[in-house]
Amino acid sequence: MYYTDILRRSSRSLKSAKARTLLTALAIAVGTFALTMTLAASNGAQSYVNKIISDNFDPAELIVAKDQTVFQSGDRTKPKEYDSSFVSSVSNAGATTQTKRLNDEDLAKIKSQPDIEQIRLGTSVNLRYITRSGQKKYVGTAQGFSPAQNPQILAGKIPKPLNNKNILLPEAYVSALGFSSPNDAIGKSVTLVVSRPFSESTVRSLAQNGTLDSSKKIESAFDTATLEQQFIIVGIMKKPMSSQPGTELYMFIGVEDAQVLNDYATLGTADYHKYAFVYARVKDGNDNNKLLAAKKTLQSAEYFVNSVEDTQKFLTQIISVLRGIVVAFGMIAIIASVFGIVNTMYISVLQRTSEIGLMKALGMRKRDIGKLFRFEAAWIGFLGGIIGSLSALAVGTALNPWITEKLDLGVGNKLLIFRALQIIILIIILMIVAILAGLLPARKAAKLDPIEALRTE
Amino acid sequence: MIVVKNLNKAYGKKDNLFLALKDVSFEIPDGSTLAIIGKSGSGKSTLMHIMSGLDHPSGGSVVIDDQELHAMKSRAMDNFRAKQMSFIFQSFFVEANQTCYQNVMLPLEIAKVPRRHRKDMVLKALKAVELEDKVYNLASNLSGGQKQRLAIARAIVNKPKLIFADEPTGNLDSTTGDLIMSLLFGLNKKLGCTLVIVTHDEELASKCLTQIRLKDGSIERMSKTKESRKK
């Protein structure tokens, strides 16, 4: 028999037992639905992570630190030895800790590595406040702007490079600072203010010459230890579609401008010219081998190094675990449905005993009869796969806008991303599984004795 | 020409040994009609199954057109059956949820008849059994006589040399049975195929050129009509 004839006959016999076929296929469809959704969700999560990464990091850069805890790794259950060269800091949970930081010497050492092209500080300036004439004062964080960053702009544009006391503001500051619209803010100036804690020696000298004789004087003395700088607004950033939580209100200034503010704010403290981490750009770092080689050299110099990929892996890890769990459940559903296929196929063989006998009497080959039933099983797998994946596709497409809104993923981002290739592969796997399930019943059919099958009595 | 020589068929072993066929020998020329008659359990079906290669003899041989049937490899045997033989059964064995057209198509698919010839052959066969107005009807909607006619159409569609019919009228009332038989004999004349009919209907048997009467697995009597002696 020709393949097409076998194929047609097998689909016809399925059609003649519609309810049974459909119920068996539905069992497979449930598992397929779960698997398709899981794949789509992990595609979406993956691409979301990738977007965060590509919007914020340059893949040719390595993040170099002196302390493992910068990368959320390392043992935090053991007491940490006190190091007098660093100040202690307080974590979100209120725990006191010390983070070893890089100093200028380290920077020079990193820079001297032959495969390191350039070093960029990830300077973050804690402003005392930002304001503009006649407006309220607001707290804020100014970040050194990385050329790899790609925020969406509502008004103005990002100069390359961003420097010379230009600033990018998040849209939330527009009305807060009294502008009527994002466009209205462009070209206007704002004041950034940082302050410096007094060092012991300064306070002593001021007290000695009697300057600090009243509380008012003390306050004004503090005021003199602030640095005010005017910045020109060159761009208003849209609320980011994808960002690490808590960074939505970052304003961006040039790296050198940020350094000036930071140096002022930290002068005389243990934080002065100390860096939790720096970005080290690797020569031809888009070549993964070179990136890894550079990472090794830095690691052998006792630094802790993360590539963008490591960061990505860290974020993706959680996704993979969740995906694994749901995939396991989907597999269980499919394995359960395998028994359904075996059962259905056995019934089919029993019901069609005389038909099989006749076909054998008419000279149909054993293996063609086996094929007939294996194809039938494959059809069931195909049908279940199609029903499951198409309904997942329909439900997912319908839910996507709602999910995007609820999870605040930002316009254009989707949680569920369906990939045709994945679905096709899934269906092919299902068909193979179904064929395997149909193997025994098909063997039974092929081995049937036509004389027995055609006995009338 | 079919030559059956010293056929034996034993079922079971040792103490349970049962001989269903004992030293059966006969010859029938091409295009002839043969009736195998006898009581229930006399070995009629067993003989037919061995003659058609569905069953293996314990001894002896069946030679069809100089080919020893049971010496063939299974592939050659399947091919031989697909191209040269067909069957008609007491309980029709037509596929109820397929159309007449699809039912008659089956032997052509099995024999790998080129697709372009198929439709023609199917329609011709259905016409020969006067089912041309039921081509796309489901077989389940047919009456018993129509079902058997459909089975006959399926049997003749690939122009076999040999048609085996096991009690073809057994499930039909006598009028319909007569109609079916005259149809079969007509086709035998028209197409020249050899017809082997298993029956316990004496009247039907008498219409065949050769009759073989089996009793307990042996030929009790073999008779030929005058017509056949002339041949």
Ligand SMILES: Nc1ncnc2c1ncn2[C@@H]1O[C@H](COP(=O)(O)OP(=O)(O)O)[C@@H](O)[C@H]1O
């Ligand atoms: N597979 C078998 N095993 C044992 N005995 C069998 C088998 N098939 C048929 N027989 C016996 O062989 C004898 C002939 O059977 P069969 O050819 O079917 O008779 P008929 O068709 O004339 O009624 C019967 O007695 C039957 O019981």
Ligand SMILES: [Mg+2]
């Ligand atoms: Mg019988």
